[in-house]
Amino acid sequence: MQKSEININRPVDYEEYVNLSIQWSRLLLKHLCLWPYSSPISRLKQYLHRLMNIICYTILSTPFIFCSTFIYFEVDDIYSKLKQSGPLIFSTTAITKYYFMVVHKADISECVEQIKWDWKNTTNDRDREIMIANANFGRKLVMVCIFFMYSGFVFYNVVIPFSVGRITAEDANITFIPLIFPFTSYVADARYSPLNEIVFSLQVLASYLMHSVASAACSLAAVLAVHTCGQMQVLMNCLRHMIDGRSDMNERVDGRIADIVSQHVRVLKYVTIYRFITAFSFIRCYLLTLEFNFFRASLSFLPLRR
Template identity: 30%
Template sequence: MCPGTVSMHDRSYTRVNCQLKNVHYENDIHYTLQLCKWLLKPIGVWPLVNNRASKLEQLVSIVLMTTCFSSLLFIVLPSFHHIFFVEKNTHIKVKLLGPVGFCFSSTIKYCCLGLKGPFFERCIQHVRKDWKTVHDPNYRTIMLKYATVSRKLITVCAAFLYSGGMSYHTVVQFLSKDRRGKNYTYRPLAYPSPDSILDTQSSPTYEIVFFLHCFAAMIMYSVTTVAYSLAAIFVTHICGQIQIQIARLHDLVKSKEREGGERDPLSVIVHDHVEILRFSKNAEEALREICLAEIVESTIIMCLLEYYCMVEWRNNDAIAIMTYFTLLISFTFNIFIFCYIGELLSEQCRQIGINSYKIEWYNLPAKNAYDLILLISISQYPPRLTAGKIIDLSLNTFSSVAKTSLIYLNLLRTVTDW
């Protein structure tokens, strides 16, 4: 018979279908996924990763995705045509290459988010299940701690990206030194526009195009922040689960954890460790293309932003310098965190093997002590977060990206005769 109640000291947990259930799991899931949900809904991707979406939400999602994708193409197509077939000045080409390249990369990542919807849904369902079944208040505290870490990282990423990005699209276009120094009648736009089709200098065409550019910019920054937030949520969740298994290993020797006396604690550890490895594989499969796009994008954009900062420093344009420097910090921070969470994932998964040896295993029954060899062996081959199954995301990768951007910077200075 399945017991109908839980102990009197903990009324936050109850048994449902013979399984302990966290009655606060809805609030916990909302806390974990809230920021990601806020970002996914406006770009129409949330129903693709949420199996609970209604028919109306799915219809709205199709409309939003069509609108967002069209807005990105409204920038990418005329801009590439202008850069490769119209513009002859090398300096202007280089100045346009950064923002247009970022828009193109965001379009690719947006397509990846849509195509990888089922994989993200599988990962989110796994997160929901873990929150629903966590039964120990100490374990729930560990998970909340790592959920808080992911929220803070997402907030910092979004703050830098949106502030620097929107400053480029608005403040720099009107208040940079080039605009202040001369009496321009030409009204500025962040991207080349199809002048052969539209007269973008007349009203209200100019205002409409300017608004579309800003709207597309918000989509770009949302897509980038979403990619980052999904990676942060999944990896920090895995880290929380790893810490729970380590706590169980330490309790194993003290014989304090018996899962209600129904299951052998070591079998629970092994089972949950396998679930962690399966979740890690699903997360890596969902994120690998986006991570590859981030690596390539960050290497090129960091190089261009460094170049822009040097050029504006020579021009003594404080507003442009501040904007480009903020964006440089943002992209550097983003790729650093991508690489850091990849390093963190591998390091945390190794900790299970290390702690399996550190506990007082010699006080365990011989059979259980031998079983720990399995955990130690598996931990020697931790899961990794990769960029397209080509590059392992680690701190060494971040160092390589930073060095490569500087190499490209020197090459760019030579090409442009700066």
């Protein structure tokens, strides 16, 4: 892994700066087969990516199907329905986020290409310092988001079930691992081995994907927002030198004004795409995820469902 700090006094390829900005987001999105490729790929790779997207959809949808069936057909009172609805809505938001990231892959690609263009065409040391400072802040923000997301995954999906251990069924002489998500008995009785272990493992995998989707959405939103802040600061720095100019700017005042206007238009276009992506796929779903994570955490101290 490359270091997050870069010495601006030495020559360095712009790709290293790009990596500073998008490394963690790229890792998470590639993990989910959502990272857009800058160059055309073969038809076989396209089919493989679509197949992986379908597999991810299937894994994410499985808890939703069984959980909704359980709540609708097997739960009678309102309190129990409310108690079981936390994991259901959490899985729903994960599916929604994954869908929107697949749909907006072209917009994500355009934002990534804009980030690359900005780093490639930044020649002033002060502008580069501003962009590096914002990239480092975004990197730290992404790491914090990833830490809290996966900490929640480990606590709820690993620590709680294994700390409780196998429990004894009230109506049968069997012990079973308490499941993370409700599982309908219309399909099978998931208390019996080896089905119990298989269902539990699949639910852990699905929950891992859900938290990965949330981490990817949060990290991408953070990277795009921080890069926008950096570009606005760079633009303000250019405005300070609009009259007197500097070594990397146009010699004529009207030329400098034209360059600043052109840069402003690029920033506005980037912000428009970024706001469109985050407004419909990341922020709203992420807020819902936080709300129902707290709701789900409060329910985790109640008796675990079978």
